[in-house]
Amino acid sequence: MNSTKYILGIFDDPDDMMKGIDNLKEKGISIYDVFTPMPIHGIENKLGIKESRLPIAAFIFGCTGCTVAFCMLYYMLVHDWPMNIGGKPHFAVPDFVPICFEWTVLFSSFGMVFTYFYSNHLFPGRTPRVMDLRATDDRFVIAINAKTNYDHNQIDSVLKSAGAVEIKHNDRKYISYE
Template identity: 65%
Template sequence: MSNTKYILGSFADPDEMMDGIDRLQANNISIYDCFTPMPIHGIEAKLGVKPSRLPIAAFCFGGLGLILGFSLLYFTMSYDWPMNIGGKPSMPLPNFVPVSFEVTILLCALGMVATFFFRNHLFPGRAPRVMDLRATDDRFIIAIDARDNSNHELIDSLLKEAGAVEVKYNERKYVSYE
């Protein structure tokens, strides 16, 4: 069995890369991932990437912030140290709104940053997941798992027909996150 783990097609133009994706999918060749230096509209739908569940996480973090902010105000103003200030009630709900709102935003933002780092494996000491360094500069890369797709000559010809500048057979050199 060969050491080749990925076949990388390097494109200079995003439209040629999208054409390469179409050609590969028309021949039932599964694509591992695409690496681009900028966002490309519609690539997620073409690759079959499911919608993100980050809005659900943001809602949960925001709800937690609202509950914690309101609980803190209730505990300090009504339970632990109730004060009669100008004849106002000890639990004035309209006065709780600004602090509860700010704690909601704070916990939502901090929770989303933590979720982003966790989800993308951006921990200190982890090796980067970069298949080709030119993907961060000026190239558009299609990575195809060589072990799932055995017809390497067909993949090579399809990528070159679509306008690939270079086709490389790559061994994985980074730490696996799967």
């Protein structure tokens, strides 16, 4: 079991959860992560999440694929086995375009799959970290790192005033406010 402990504020309404995020930010309490069963517009800006750098990785993988295809074709058709096909020169760049395009798409797609799995820790053999199973069904969960935020009673009161249905601590059982 992981030694890091979290305080979980569990909400049944996304508006209450957004209000809870605002209240926690006002009090200077840092939020570890938020788990929702559906996408919520504008939550990235509230949490201060930076824009993804995956498009840059896709561009780099695409450039690599195009370069590999071009170098491979140049080597095979000009140096290794030059053939006279219809009187065309050996280094006919327009003939290289379709294959370079296909390799660009191939390298980008496979590279993005591996980059996505690596960046989200979805590689085989890793057990997923789910804070609360109800976050995949019908609850909205705010996770707060208990080791960096010391005043747990203040966190509990802020979450309760924001409309949390439950507050869960790792070392305590569920606390219900219904």
